[in-house]
Amino acid sequence: MGKCCISIWTICIVIILTPIIVVLSLSFVTHKPRLYIQDMYVPALKTTTGSSNATRLNTFIFIDLKLQNVMPLNGLRYGDLNLTFFYGSNTSLPAVGNYTAAGFYQGLKKTAHRRVVVRTSGLPWDDAFVKISGGSVVDIRVELATTVKLRRCGRYLEREAMVVKANVRLDGSGEEVNKKTVRLVS
Numbered sequence: 001m002g003k004c005c006i007s008i009w010t011i012c013i014v015i016i017l018t019p020i021i022v023v024l025s026l027s028f029v030t031h032k033p034r035l036y037i038q039d040m041y042v043p044a045l046k047t048t049t050g051s052s053n054a055t056r057l058n059t060f061i062f063i064d065l066k067l068q069n070v071m072p073l074n075g076l077r078y079g080d081l082n083l084t085f086f087y088g089s090n091t092s093l094p095a096v097g098n099y100t101a102a103g104f105y106q107g108l109k110k111t112a113h114r115r116v117v118v119r120t121s122g123l124p125w126d127d128a129f130v131k132i133s134g135g136s137v138v139d140i141r142v143e144l145a146t147t148v149k150l151r152r153c154g155r156y157l158e159r160e161a162m163v164v165k166a167n168v169r170l171d172g173s174g175e176e177v178n179k180k181t182v183r184l185v186s
Helices: 002-027 053-057 125-133
Strands: 034-041 060-068 075-078 081-087 097-101 111-119 138-152 160-170 182-184
Touching: 034 138, 034 160, 060 081, 060 138, 081 111, 097 111, 125 138, 160 182
Parallel strands: none
Antiparallel strands: 034 060, 034 182, 060 111, 075 138, 081 097, 081 138, 138 160
16 A cells, blocks of 8 residues: 555656646747848839839838747847948948837747838948849848847846847849848847
């Protein structure tokens, strides 16, 4: 009778402790969030018929950022999202646009979108329009800098700096060449 009770208690303890150990070990697995450019549109580069001079004077960049938390058990707190735009892939030239979006909390396995409009300055529009009109493409480099704090067991851990970037190729429609989501990488 005593051996049977010990075996039943052992099985109960294993059944109870196994899920607790699995959940705790998963909560310590961390991944950086995945950041994407879902869509980007520059009206001043639109060369199709029907585009007017007013379209060329619209020197804004419209961008849709997708921020994805891939961790199933940890939330994230973003600091301010600092976006910087460069003409071409050469970052030694001055930036042609800057934008700062407010930081926010992102829950477990959640996806957030930030749609922003960026006013540009110093972008060589005439050069870009000549390239686009000739059938070529224009590269706009996007850099995003932020800080990320991980929320684990109701507490925030230390902030971690994160800088990611991507080159986006635009054609005569003023939109991305391949119409696919572009991932920002370090």
